[in-house]
Amino acid sequence: QVQLVESGGGLVQAGGSLRLSCAASGLTFSGYAMGWFRQAPGKEREFVAVINWSGTMTNYPDSVKGRFTISRDNAKNTVYLQMNSLKPEDTAVYYCAAGKYGSLWSLSRDVAYWGKGTLVTVSS
Numbered sequence: 287q288v289q290l291v292e293s294g295g296g297l298v299q300a301g302g303s304l305r306l307s308c309a310a311s312g313l314t315f316s317g318y319a320m321g322w323f324r325q326a327p328g329k330e331r332e333f334v335a336v337i338n339w340s341g342t343m344t345n346y347p348d349s350v351k352g353r354f355t356i357s358r359d360n361a362k363n364t365v366y367l368q369m370n371s372l373k374p375e376d377t378a379v380y381y382c383a384a385g386k387y388g389s390l391w392s393l394s395r396d397v398a399y400w401g402k403g404t405l406v407t408v409s410s
Contacts, residue, residue, distance in 0.1 A: 287311075287312040288310075288311070288312040288313045288384070288399045289310070289311045289312055289401075290308050290309070290310050290382040290383070290384060290399055290400065290401035290402075291308065291309045291310075291311075291382075291401060291402075292306060292307065292308050292380065292381070292382050292401045292402070292403065292404035293306070293307045293308075293309070293404065294306040294307050294404065295380060295404030295405050295406045296405075296406070296407070297407045297408075297409065298372055298406070298407070298408055298409070299372075299408070299409050299410075300372060300373055300374055300408055300409065300410050301371060301372065302372050302408075303368070303369060303370045303371075303372065304369045304372065304406060305366060305367070305368050305369070306322070306366065306367040306369065306380055306382075306404060306406075307364055307365075307366055308320070308322075308364060308365045308366070308367075308382030308401055309362075309363060309364050310363045310364070310365070310382075310384065311363065313384060313399070315360055315363040316339055316340075316360045316388075317339060317388055318339060318384040318385055318386075318387075318388060318398070319336055319337065319338045319339055319384075319385040319387060319388050319389055319390055319391060320336070320337055320356075320358055320365040320382070320383065320384055320385070321333070321334070321335055321336035321337065321356070321365075321382075321383045321385060321391070321392075321397075322334040322335045322336075322356065322365075322367050322380055322381065322382060322383065323380070323381045323383055323394070323397075324376075324378035324379065324380045324381065324406075325378055325379050325381070325403075326377060326378040326379075329378075331381070331394060332347070332349075332378075333347055333392040333393070334346070334347070334350055334354065334367070334380070335350065335354055335355075335356035335367060336356065336385070336390050336391060336392060337356045337357065337358050337365065337390075338388060338389055338390055339388030339389075340360075340388075341357065341358045341360070343390055344356050344390075345390050345392065347392075349375075350369075350376075353369065353370050353371045353372075354367060354368065354369050354370070355367070355368040355370075356368075365382065367380070369406070372406075372408045373408060374408050374409065374410045375408075376406060376408050377406060377407050377408050378405075378406060379403040379404065379405050379406075380403060380404055380405075380406055381400055381401050381402075381403045382400070382401035383397040383399065383400055383401070384397065384398050384399040385397055385398060386398045
């Protein structure tokens with residue numbers, strides 16, 4: 287019955303911004319580190335961002351660091367991904383993920399639950 291439902295994806299021009307949201311239900315939200323992965327056609331699923339249970343620690347790969355910001359609102363059971371200065375190479379399906387622990391992680395094997403994904407397309 288755990289559900290992670292993403293929203294906010296769409297089409298945006300390079301240099302623009304999007305804010306993704308992930309609404310969680312069926313789990314004790316504050317007990318999970320939350321994160322985002324993305325997958326472009328023909329490529330491996332890629333770690334994008336993670337935030338610990340309390341929102342005090344985050345981690346990003348170099349590909350998005352400085353442009354993307356993950357945040358969470360435990361009162362709303364929602365995690366966000368603010369994406370600025372978008373590039374065409376950011377085009378992918380973005381997946382919300384709940385980790386198996388409250389601390390930081392970056393591997394798919396650490397994920398307990400996945401959302402269905404939302405498509406982000408960045409045009410040049």
